Amino acid sequence: MGAGGFQTEVESLKAEGTNFVKLGEDFQDSVKRLMDGLSALGAGPPGTPPAGGGQKEPEKSFGEQFMSGLTTFASKADMPPWGDDEIGEKFGVVYEGVRDGMYESMGHLSSKLQEIGKALNSMSRNYAEGEDFSESLIKQHVPNPQGSGASSGKLISHLESPRTH
Template sequence: MESLKTEGTNFVKLGEDFQGSVKRLMDGLSALGAGPPGTPPAGGGQKEPEKSFGEQFVSGLTTFDSKAGAPPWGDDEIGEKFGVVYEGVRDGMYESMGHLSSKLQEIGKALGSMSKNYAEGEDFSDSLIKQHVPNEQGWSDPLAAPKVSARLDGPAHH
């Protein structure tokens, strides 16, 4: 029972950790201009202040993003083709990773419930075993019942 409970807790934590990792990946790719953010922007989605011409010029020299709003792979013919493939794979990956995270958490919760149900079943069985119910057709005192263990010991040795 304790193993089920412990592993259930571990699965829930694993799912939560995985979910956090997916959000960090999404935020990292978003910062590179390669996808939507994993977490909503702070401040209710307000845009960053516009960069000055000098900041834009320096940014253009130090990054691959030569055009405002262009993806990191570029917006030429090859870049567009790459973008279509990349975005399809990325979006599918985000969806499957999110699904995996929720399923890990569901498994953990199910293991916790299983542990609880198992414990309740054991307690119920134990209470039934400890109950003394008189049996009018049998011995009312189990200690007065004849011993049958001698028959279970095996054949008598002569």
């Protein structure tokens, strides 16, 4: 409602607040999936802690290790995917710096989106409460003993235009 042509749609504020919170949560989940995907490739830390409290996978049998060694680069298992040569090391330094900065900024953005949503929800509640309070004040009848006119029983019987004498 509001005065002077300014109108706030409380339900719209509330709906958009909920949308912002959901957007922030969805973005946060996407960041975790990205981090987990890169971690699976050996290119960064996981976005979610490993299941089972961070315990290591059970050790493979000799046969499993032998087959894995035939089909993978087992000797390079502890190295990043870009390698450990001079170019790989330089790439790794740049990549890790950008990756870590990106993780930090995306996490910050996610939390800010959720904060905006919560603030919009709070704003809608506060505005609705203010409107309800104002409406209750307007509806109150307060007698005015100093007033004149219809409320005191007197009627206006004659109007004159304002003139300068």
